Amino acid sequence: MTEPQQDLYQIKEKMYVATDCIIFGFDEGKLKLLVFNRRVEPLKGEWSLIGSFVRIDEDLDVACERVLKETTGLENVFMQQLKCYGKKDRDPGYRCISVAHYALIRIDEYDKELVEQHGARWYEIEELPSLILDHDQMVQDALHQLENNARYRPIGFELLPEKFTIPQLQTLYEAIYQRDLDSRNFRKKVTSLNVLEKLDEKDKSGSKRGAFLYKFDHDNYEKLVRSGFNFEIA
Amino acid sequence: MTEPQQDLYQIKEKMYVATDCIIFGFDEGKLKLLVFNRRVEPLKGEWSLIGSFVRIDEDLDVACERVLKETTGLENVFMQQLKCYGKKDRDPGYRCISVAHYALIRIDEYDKELVEQHGARWYEIEELPSLILDHDQMVQDALHQLENNARYRPIGFELLPEKFTIPQLQTLYEAIYQRDLDSRNFRKKVTSLNVLEKLDEKDKSGSKRGAFLYKFDHDNYEKLVRSGFNFEIA
DNA sequence: TATAATAAATGTAAATTTTACGCTAATTTT
DNA sequence: AAAATTAGCGTAAAATTTACATTTATTATA
Numbered sequence: 310m311t312e313p314q315q316d317l318y319q320i321k322e323k324m325y326v327a328t329d330c331i332i333f334g335f336d337e338g339k340l341k342l343l344v345f346n347r348r349v350e351p352l353k354g355e356w357s358l359i360g361s362f363v364r365i366d367e368d369l370d371v372a373c374e375r376v377l378k379e380t381t382g383l384e385n386v387f388m389q390q391l392k393c394y395g396k397k398d399r400d401p402g403y404r405c406i407s408v409a410h411y412a413l414i415r416i417d418e419y420d421k422e423l424v425e426q427h428g429a430r431w432y433e434i435e436e437l438p439s440l441i442l443d444h445d446q447m448v449q450d451a452l453h454q455l456e457n458n459a460r461y462r463p464i465g466f467e468l469l470p471e472k473f474t475i476p477q478l479q480t481l482y483e484a485i486y487q488r489d490l491d492s493r494n495f496r497k498k499v500t501s502l503n504v505l506e507k508l509d510e511k512d513k514s515g516s517k518r519g520a521f522l523y524k525f526d527h528d529n530y531e532k533l534v535r536s537g538f539n540f541e542i543a
Numbered sequence: 544m545t546e547p548q549q550d551l552y553q554i555k556e557k558m559y560v561a562t563d564c565i566i567f568g569f570d571e572g573k574l575k576l577l578v579f580n581r582r583v584e585p586l587k588g589e590w591s592l593i594g595s596f597v598r599i600d601e602d603l604d605v606a607c608e609r610v611l612k613e614t615t616g617l618e619n620v621f622m623q624q625l626k627c628y629g630k631k632d633r634d635p636g637y638r639c640i641s642v643a644h645y646a647l648i649r650i651d652e653y654d655k656e657l658v659e660q661h662g663a664r665w666y667e668i669e670e671l672p673s674l675i676l677d678h679d680q681m682v683q684d685a686l687h688q689l690e691n692n693a694r695y696r697p698i699g700f701e702l703l704p705e706k707f708t709i710p711q712l713q714t715l716y717e718a719i720y721q722r723d724l725d726s727r728n729f730r731k732k733v734t735s736l737n738v739l740e741k742l743d744e745k746d747k748s749g750s751k752r753g754a755f756l757y758k759f760d761h762d763n764y765e766k767l768v769r770s771g772f773n774f775e776i777a
Numbered sequence: 778t779a780t781a782a783t784a785a786a787t788g789t790a791a792a793t794t795t796t797a798c799g800c801t802a803a804t805t806t807t
Numbered sequence: 808a809a810a811a812t813t814a815g816c817g818t819a820a821a822a823t824t825t826a827c828a829t830t831t832a833t834t835a836t837a
Contacts, residue, residue, distance in 0.1 A: 324599055326558050326640060365558055365638055369629030393627035393642045395603030404599055406560060408627045516784035517834040750813035751805040
């Protein structure tokens with residue numbers, strides 16, 4: 310790794326390029342973020358996003374995928390570039406710009422051991438500690454982008470297990486939009502999109518009656534998108 | 544300037560950070576782009592976006608503002624980060640990531656001499672020559688982002704002279720969305736937003752009858768945005 | 778084994794927004 | 808004076824969104 314360590318602090322001749330990952334998960338009806346407790350100076354003990362310097366021979370998005378893999382064990386995850394942060398003084402030590410990406414992962418799939426090894430843990434969005442540098446800003450921006458993207462493409466499914474119930478899906482959208490949705494209208498809307506495949510199974514964890522499980526129909530979604538269908542949800 | 548010149552080509556140890564500007568204008572009912580004919584090797588004579596390396600002590604957005612000022616003479620222009628382009632091989636010579644921004648300028652205000660000095664000229668979007676590196680991709684992405692942003696915030700006004708007519712505004716939105724809009728519905732919509740101030744002047748360049756001129760009411764716009772008003776247009 | 782408790786599932790009417798559409802008005806050119 | 812041209816306006820139909828209450832399936836418990 311070519312990362313500047315403590316001794317490089319205050320060296321300004323070089324411009325470093327980093328990437329930071331805003332990792333969203335959804336659990337217990339809450340939107341959560343995976344944050345990282347720094348084990349090394351500078352800023353040891355503080356909370357931050359997970360990041361890395363981009364290697365000289367590495368695509369930007371590949372760098373971010375590497376970080377995600379290293380910290381959660383996950384690959385082939387929904388990930389999207391958020392923004393490049395480049396205030397000259399954003400890092401007090403050296404000049405470093407950071408290309409932030411946000412990722413949506415299924416919270417039941419990540420490698421718990423790896424996460425622990427990296428000093429990372431999940432926080433509910435409302436209970437996030439404050440993060441180093443401009444990472445709070447990154448999180449705010451990512452939340453907005455998530456909200457905007459969720460409205461027009463069914464990315465919510467990336468945060469749920471493969472099989473999910475409609476009430477679960479609704480709770481997720483309520484967490485993303487931070488407002489309550491009408492369950493009749495929501496159900497009407499999402500079923501009318503023709504991208505939910507109803508299974509013959511029920512999930513009984515949420516209620517006595519149990520709710521039918523659904524799968525997201527990727528193929529039909531692709532077809533409909535190509536035909537110009539508008540996927541606005543809620 | 545610390546830009547790598549010809550002789551630095553093929554040096555890969557360093558990661559360069561650049562910015563490129565996608566400069567939109569609106570003229571003669573058409574959306575146009577300001578592109579730059581390279582006067583130096585490599586790729587001399589090819590068309591490209593206007594860009595620059597980011598200085599070690601310069602904010603990203605400031606770098607982009609500098610480029611815009613240098614090439615058009617304009618300041619305080621609507622400008623927004625588009626995306627950071629960072630494929631490892633996007634520039635065949637050296638490793639360079641580019642943070643692209645797009646700018647909306649009033650085509651009657653720029654410094655024509657400066658533009659000429661820089662070997663730049665306006666092209667209609669539909670008639671763009673192909674550009675170097677990944678600049679075609681940048682333009683495509685910028686067009687999409689412009690379309691998306693125009694729908695929810697009244698950025699169209701940034702492309703028109705201070706005084707404009709409703710038919711001009713409509714033509715602009717038609718160019719952005721690439722489809723015809725109904726003039727009665729369009730007029731109804733934009734006037735109902737309460738951000739247009741009708742003047743007592745007419746513009747007679749477009750018709751015998753002449754159309755009333757309007758001004759964009761920035762103050763009221765800000766007020767309405769703060770009150771949570773939704774500015775969806777067309 | 779009856780009943781109380783709980784969340785899932787369903788339909789309809791009213792309100793709002795969007796779309797479609799044709800005529801008159803003001804001015805200039807011929 | 809007539810013809811040509813774009814500006815400006817209003818209304819009805821269609822589509823979408825919103826608001827709202829009851830029944831159903833199942834488990835827990837009395």
